[in-house]
Amino acid sequence: MNPKQIIKEIKGKQEEIKSVIFVGCGASKAELYPAKFFLDSNAKNLRISHYTANEFNYKTPASLDETAIVISASLGGSTPETVKANAKAKERGAHVISLTNAANSALTKDASYVICHRFAENYGAKLEKMGYALELAVEILEQYEGYAHYEDMQIAFSKIYDLSQRAAESAIEDAKKFAEAYKNDPVIYVMSSGATNEVAYSTSICLMMEMQWINSGSFHSGEFFHGPFEIVDKDVPFILLMNEGSTRPIDSRALTFLQRFDTKTTVVDALDYGLSSAVPKAVVDYFNPMLLTAVFRVYAEELSYARKHPLTKRRYMWKLEY
Incomplete structure (x- = not known):
């Protein structure tokens, strides 16, 4: 499923989303930041947060429930802290979308939706994780609040x-x-x-x-x-x-x-x-x-x-x- 389809399906299940939470470690955490920045800049009603995975695990936000979308990322899909974060998010009823280069990795186990991105093929491919996260953010904004510059994106x-x-x-x-x-x-x-x-x-x-x-x-x-x-x-x-x-x-x-x-x-x-x-x-x-x-x-x-x-x-x- 592409980002548009994923958010459309979530919206069909959950009419009200209150929080979008980005979770990862190291470079993967950083690659989620442009999506977080986009929503911070444009969303009027959504609560946006961005966590290194182990802080999410040890100091879990109260907003983590069925009204939350969690977007997690791990290149190889085996980062233990992020895998644990997915399990915690699933346990609390959140809609979990995971980005990884590894289709059947541990990260995918507790994800509601998985987007597999390329990485090694060329320099453009290395950007796909960041790009998909941003696409998801754009779709969340467009489908839940509306976004004037959707076509420009x-x-x-x-x-x-x-x-x-x-x-x-x-x-x-x-x-x-x-x-x-x-x-x-x-x-x-x-x-x-x-x-x-x-x-x-x-x-x-x-x-x-x-x-x-x-x-x-x-x-x-x-x-x-x-x-x-x-x-x-x-x-x-x-x-x-x-x-x-x-x-x-x-x-x-x-x-x-x-x-x-x-x-x-x-x-x-x-x-x-x-x-x-x-x-x-x-x-x-x-x-x-x-x-x-x-x-x-x-x-x-x-x-x-x-x-x-x-x-x-x-x-x-x-x-x-x-």
Whole structure:
């Protein structure tokens, strides 16, 4: 079933939905954030929340009942905390929709609906989990409240995957320069804003810390001036994932300060990859994360080659019990 059919079926069973709860861990949690951001920005009646799975399990929201839709995600479908979250959501009567790359994984056991996405095929495929979550959010809003820019979103969905694939392919030379410049840095900071905020977070905790063992921190561009800017100095390494749309002035203000003090700054800008030429202006905010995720994946790959440290290399993950 596609997102439209899934929400239509839920609506047939449950006329009133009060809560939408997004649940995941690590990169999967971050990939649910654009959908959460979309609903926060547009829903007038729905209560929206976004949990790391174990907090959902230990401090379960009171809103979890038959009037809740839970959207969970796990790439391999075996993340224990998220599997447990599905069971808890099912036990409370919620409508559980799970996103995974693994069709018969543990995550699917307690899900009311499952959407299997691609991942390894190409850069566009790596965006499908994020894209399906956003599609579900759009359908929830449209079918339960109505959404003025629904058709604009459909146009954007029809174009974003091919655009992101082309953008990633075109980024290789810039990514190689980034890799050479940053390969010996002991710490790299990452920031962004708007719907891309948790792409910056997952870039920091997953691509840098998990996959490259580089110390890193991430923060919202709007929070930069409320603490983090005190570590700015010449040659301190930053990555700014720069958005088109509503929050661009927030990113621009941070960039101006970084340039003022001659920091070592890499800007990956959605504007440079033609996002607004393909996506209607009214909805461009919600597609920055997909484009920027595809492009920065190339940067991370080139960094791994320059450091001779494969993105799949781990010390603890999958090797120890924890």
